[in-house]
Structures are given as C-alpha cells and as structure tokens.
Amino acid sequence: MPTVLFAVPALWEEYRPSLTAAFDGMGVDLVTEAAPETVDYIIYAPSSPLQDFAPYTACKAVLSLWAGVERIVGNPSLTQALCRMVDPALTEGMVEWVVGHALRHHLGIDRHIVNPGRVWDPTCPPLARERPVAMLGMGELGTAAARALASLNFPVTGWSRSAKAVAGIACLHGEEGLEAALRGAAIVVTLLPKTAETENLLDARRLAMLPAGAVILNPGRGAIIDDAALLAALDAGHIGHATLDVFRVEPLPKDHPYWAHPRVTVTPHIAADTRPASSARVIAENVRRGEAGEPLLNLVDRKRGY
CATH class of the missing domain: 3.40.50.720 (NAD(P)-binding Rossmann-like Domain)
Structure with missing residues (x-):
C-alpha cells in the first residue's frame, strides 16, 4: 500500500x-x-x-x-x-479569464461602464478578425486560450521558445519570431513560465515593438514584464492598457503604481486556480x-x- x-x-x-x-x-x-x-x-x-x-x-x-x-x-x-x-478546471478558468478580458478590450466595454460625462459615442469596434492577438507561451494554458480566441475569429499568433505546431494557430519561435508576433499584435497575452530566459521578456525594447495602443494581458507570471518599462510605455500612451493578474510581490503592495494608474487593471491572481x-x-x-x-x-x- x-x-x-x-x-x-x-x-x-x-x-x-x-x-x-x-x-x-x-x-x-x-x-x-x-x-x-x-x-x-x-x-x-x-x-x-x-x-x-x-x-x-x-x-x-x-x-x-x-x-x-x-x-x-x-x-x-x-x-x-x-x-x-x-x-482541466484550471485550464478552463484561465481560458475564461483570457477570453473575457480580450473581449472587454476589443469591444471597448470600459468606456460604456464608466461614463460619468454621459458621452454618446456610437463608434463601433472592429470585428475580431481585424484584431490580431499574440499568445506568448504555447503550453497547455496558452494553447487552450489561443484556440478559444481563434474560435471567435481573432487572428492568433502563438510564440514559444521552442518550435510548436498547433492546428489553426500560426506558431513562431525564437527571437525573430517574437519580434514578428509583437509587431503585429493589438492584444498580447503572456502565459509563459518564469525562467531565467523569460524574466523581463517584455522589456522596453520589446514593448516598443508593439503597435501604438496595444493591450497587454498578463495572467501568467509577474516577472515576465519589466514593470518600470511597462509603466513608462503606459505613461507615454504607447501601450493602451495593461490588465495584470500576477505580480512580482503578492499581494500587490498598496502603494504600487499599478493600483492608481488609469491604464492598468489589477486582478488579484484569480485568472485560474x-x-x-x-x-x-x-x-x-x-x-x-x-x-x-x-x-x-x-x-x-x-x-x-x-
């Protein structure tokens, strides 16, 4: 026994x-x-x-x-x-979080929920097929989230450190693949493990590769993003918004700049459990x-x- x-x-x-x-x-x-x-x-x-x-x-x-x-x-x-x-349930929860926040930013839901000026803005969002997504990390979670977004017609490019092949998803790897994925992405999702190679992967140089106004969703690992570089890119208006679920220190300290930044949404490590x-x-x-x-x-x- x-x-x-x-x-x-x-x-x-x-x-x-x-x-x-x-x-x-x-x-x-x-x-x-x-x-x-x-x-x-x-x-x-x-x-x-x-x-x-x-x-x-x-x-x-x-x-x-x-x-x-x-x-x-x-x-x-x-x-x-x-x-x-x-x-399987953790994967299901992660897919729901990623899809929910991707749709939130894609549809511009925030400006309708919080509209103290009662501004009537009938601007329609583009279709999902016009909003490219880069999925950084094509393991179990990244692949599941990529497939879910692709099923909604988002053009998804998956990136991983080693070569992967996923039906229906354009998969890239290596430094050149990462640059190509970032340069074409309106939404970036990070679902990479934390390793010596992935820490600060999204630094100032790589954030600058993104198109102006791109949105970052990070439900993976806090250390994947250089916090100072992200805050600078947000302040400059180059990054449109960052929705972050994971952080280097958790709970996120109450005096951390992310809490008060108008272009940051903090969720308390609830994307998946x-x-x-x-x-x-x-x-x-x-x-x-x-x-x-x-x-x-x-x-x-x-x-x-x-």
Whole structure:
C-alpha cells in the first residue's frame, strides 16, 4: 500500500474530501504525517513547510498542486521526479479569464461602464478578425486560450521558445519570431513560465515593438514584464492598457503604481486556480501510474525549468 503524504497542512481540510474520493478503492494510505523513509509520494505546494526532500529516500514523485514550479524546481535536495499540475478546471478558468478580458478590450466595454460625462459615442469596434492577438507561451494554458480566441475569429499568433505546431494557430519561435508576433499584435497575452530566459521578456525594447495602443494581458507570471518599462510605455500612451493578474510581490503592495494608474487593471491572481475536485483526480492518476510503472503525467524538465 503506497503512502501518500499531503505536505501542505494549510490546505488539508480543503483537499481532504476530494483526495479521499479520488483515492477510493486504490489502496492508498493518505496521511499528513509520516516517517520520511516510508513515504512513496508527496503532494506538494511551494507554501509547504517541507523544504528538504533528502530524507524521503523512497519517494517516487513529488506531485505539485501548482502549475508553476519555479519555486521548487531549483531545490538542490529535490532528486525525486517532479510533476506540475495540469488541471482541466484550471485550464478552463484561465481560458475564461483570457477570453473575457480580450473581449472587454476589443469591444471597448470600459468606456460604456464608466461614463460619468454621459458621452454618446456610437463608434463601433472592429470585428475580431481585424484584431490580431499574440499568445506568448504555447503550453497547455496558452494553447487552450489561443484556440478559444481563434474560435471567435481573432487572428492568433502563438510564440514559444521552442518550435510548436498547433492546428489553426500560426506558431513562431525564437527571437525573430517574437519580434514578428509583437509587431503585429493589438492584444498580447503572456502565459509563459518564469525562467531565467523569460524574466523581463517584455522589456522596453520589446514593448516598443508593439503597435501604438496595444493591450497587454498578463495572467501568467509577474516577472515576465519589466514593470518600470511597462509603466513608462503606459505613461507615454504607447501601450493602451495593461490588465495584470500576477505580480512580482503578492499581494500587490498598496502603494504600487499599478493600483492608481488609469491604464492598468489589477486582478488579484484569480485568472485560474487549482480546483480540489479536478486536481485530486490528476494526483490520483499519477499515483496509479507510478504504481503501475507507467510514465507520469506532466513531468517537469529540470533543465528547462517547467
């Protein structure tokens, strides 16, 4: 009987019913405390007090509840397999956030919701097919969001660091591909992982590549954007608006310039979240695979960092 350690005490009561149901009939010993040498799998999140994995000599895999693994992947004591969370419900939530805010900016909804001067402006927006979108990051989340936007007739160009092929989406990679994607985009969505290569990817030079008035949506990682460069581009009117869900420091400090900027919308890291019911099934499936000797789902490539 494999022992599965739930190593995030603060989330135990939230996840216990779903994990118990997901493991039903599998013969799994789901615990919150155990001698390290007896543990076969660890359910983990970066907020866990468990930071030293060396004593867990029999552990076959660390199963993260988070999609992002930048806060654990570099842990030198972690020699076990690491699996990130790819939760269908998390993906669904991210798609809804991206599509909702893309349509909000595309349709110019804000000027009708907040219109204290009662200005009658019958200007119609262009059609979606006239509003190009650049999707930076074509992993699970980026691909799903790109497909959803394309289904609404937005011309979507996907960009990733390595070559990708997605039916119906023009995919670019590399530095030249990034420049081409940015120069043609009215809306930019960032769904890249945080790595040494992606930090400050949208700096002053690359922001200047965007057409005047472009909109940025960042539900991915706060560090992808150079904050000072973005604020300067917003102040200059080159960037029309930035809707940001993730930040270098969270909660976003109350004195941060983003809060008061008229061209910035702050959402409090709500674009997507791991749902206990669906993520518990992903965890249970990986434990089943591990016990059956099958390949684990969503295995992290340590060299690439995701």
